[in-house]
Amino acid sequence: MRAVHIIFPVLRGARKFKIEKGRRWSVIEHLILQALATRPRSARELSEDSGGLPRRVIIEAITRLMRAGWVELLSSGSTVVFDATNIGKARSVDQELPSAITPTNKWRSFQIDAHTGAAFRVGDLTTLHYNAVPQTTDEQIVHFLDRPAIESEDLGEIFNAIEGQDELIVGVHPSATRLSRTNGIVTYRHGVPEGIPSKAPKAFVDFIENEYAKVRELEKTLPEPSRPAVAAATRESSDNSYLFDNTDLILDGKGHEEALSKLIKSADTRILIHSGFVTTNVDAVLPKLLAAAGRSVRIDLFYGQDEAEGARTSSELAIEHLKKKIAGTGVREMFHIHPFSTESHSKIAIADDRQAGWTAIVGSCNWLAADYKSFDASVRLRDPRLVGQLLKILGKMAKGRVGVWNDTNVAGLFVLGRSVERLPAKGGRKAQIDLLFTGDHAPLVMEAARMARERVFVLSHQFGIAGRPVTIFPLMDSAKSSGIDVSVFYGKSSGKRGAGKMTAEELLDLRQRYGEAGLVLRSVERPRLHAKVLGWDRDEIAITSFNWLSVDPNDQKPLREIGVRIKSNRIAEQFLQDFDRAQW
Incomplete structure (x- = not known):
């Protein structure tokens, strides 16, 4: 069996990232502190009260809480129990436990597979210059993949790849430096791959294995004494069970008008709206947005109508109309209107609510253009994992050309999305x-x-x-x-x-x-x-x-x-x- 070299295009870059160093408190640690704040408990009781959480996990969490001075050890007869200190009791009611975080700025290099968008630290992938690419011979087959014209790199993938232990990337400094091009190589010898990083995303592994399977399929026409079958990639079923109730369907014009009004009225800190088009119908929504801005809610508006050749689109004209309306209100600094089209036809509205948490609405309604008299259909998403994904997707749509991160607000959407994804979901019915x-x-x-x-x-x-x-x-x-x-x-x-x-x-x-x-x-x-x-x-x-x-x-x-x-x-x-x- 001849060796097979899979040659694939790779982008390489370096950016200066804003990083917070230090371990954050987990939801489990917070819940344990809240439990101990009500009354002293032993590790066994905590395990039973939590529904069977392993004792090892309980002890590790208590150890950290004791180091912070929020939990102390007490003796109750022959039993060792733990109790929250006065400071711990005060901290237990906080929405989030304060962490000892050190902010820093660091340059980090990364590599991106141009086909799947998977990101890696430099050194994880084996790369070589185009002139060093091997040639097909009797002993080896070289499968060379063309370079696709990718739209933009996924900042979320990059952040995940380059974060170190106890690190969280919270931003990135703007840079107009383009990504450089090189080639990655994965070699199969007797069906065993060399060069796939141990932490490679499943999409990248599947992509490489599929390309290898294609080569072996084509090779069947060649005289080869032994051809072990290529094992098909085992696809793991992803967990796609999320909070949902059939009442989360939003239908008709009135239903959408009411849903958007409620989203805006209940927003605590952020409102983000992506509309395929913008028209002067936005005037009907503007007073509600201005009221939210008056409560110090930040508002991000995006539009997707394709930019016209040599002429301004109707959405661009409506955006200028909107900017003039906002200019004299005194809350202009609370609005961020994206400066160019995302070229997306999607319709998304997202906001955070102090009681209900983060909510997104996805469907057919052009929020900044509709007169709310048509029959539209949308879905309200209340699971933070889905809302976080959509926030990162908004960042990707708004980022622009590959390798040009010229808007810190865009990187902020990736950071916000990752933060929302990690929030605990509330209880309730679920659906796939x-x-x-x-x-x-x-x-x-x-x-x-x-x-x-x-x-x-x-x-x-x-x-x-x-x-x-x-x-x-x-x-x-x-x-x-x-x-x-x-x-x-x-x-x-x-x-x-x-x-x-x-x-x-x-x-x-x-x-x-x-x-x-x-x-x-x-x-x-x-x-x-x-x-x-x-x-x-x-x-x-x-x-x-x-x-x-x-x-x-x-x-x-x-x-x-x-x-x-x-x-x-x-x-x-x-x-x-x-x-x-x-x-x-």
Whole structure:
């Protein structure tokens, strides 16, 4: 068996990071201190009261608390018990325990795999100059991967890779230095890889193993006496159970207007809104935002409309209008309006609430452009792990060109996102939830067509030619072969008159032909349909910014469309009932 060298493109860079050094207190340590503040307890009692937490963990936590002077040792007969000191009792009621943190600034170098975005410390990957790349011979095969045009590096990946023990990166100094290019190499000898870092992310490991499998598949045509089978990568099922209740669905215009008002009114320190477009309809939201700014709530606004060649977009003009309105209010410093388009069609609103915690709303509503008279669909996310991911995604969308970190606010979103991710989730019902990105939408239609047993339904703002191979054809085939009910609703035909826009006669003909194949195509005009939803059977639904019936996602940017897939008891059935009631 010949050796196989996988050569892949790597970006290398160095930045000056703002780092806080020192171990932070864990949630477990905080809970133990709170328990001891109520009454003295032994280690055994603490273990029992915690539901079976290992004694070793209890002792380690108490040891740290004693070193801080917050817990003391007492004797109660033959039993050793622990009690909170007066200072410890005072600290136990704090929202977070104060840590002995030392701030510092350090230069750190890093490497990024250009295909998966996985980040590593310099030295973790074996790299070599292009001139030193080996050649394919009788003894070895060289598999060289082209360099993709990645949109931007993931700061969260970089932070995770270069943080040392008891370190937390809280910021990064702006830098216009571009990342340099080099090549990484992983070598397989007798099926065993050399050069994959021990702490490599699963996405990177899977990517390299898939490339190796491709080489072995092609090599089958060559005379080779022995070819042990390449072991397939074992994919671990990720924990996608998050806080959710079916009441977290937000539907119709009034529902979205009320949800945004509540989000803004309840915000404690931050409000972040990403709208695909901005129009002068933002004037209706502005008084609520100004009131929040008056409470010292920081407000970050982003828009995604593509920047036009040689002309200003309607969103840019509306942003200028908004800036003029804010300029004379006295709270201008509380607003940060992102200076350029994120080129994302997604719609996201995020804020923190002193009582409810961090909340995000993801779906179809253009928060800074809507008149709140259309039928939109969104999902309220209350699990800090999901909200933290979305904050980091906002940072990635807003960062701009690869390697240019010219806005400290952007790096701050990564730091904030990582902090929110680590917050404890509140109790409540849960559901299986996955965030959806551009490339996830087309495969999800195929899955719905394959897995549905009773029905599939689709809602899309627009209906056009591009959406037929993505959505219509797979569902039509499923309707034919499985006999399931397929219903497709749209708001309007996409395109301009005379340039791809279908006439009424053409639409009527399509409805008839689709109907003969078992697919019901129907336009919805009252209320105006702006929701983007895919659902099947009773328990599966996806709510997103993606127009299922008018967009081909293959050539889109990874973060251009963002949505949520949910599996929850009767959620699809409930949605259809609410949608039926909303139609006039």
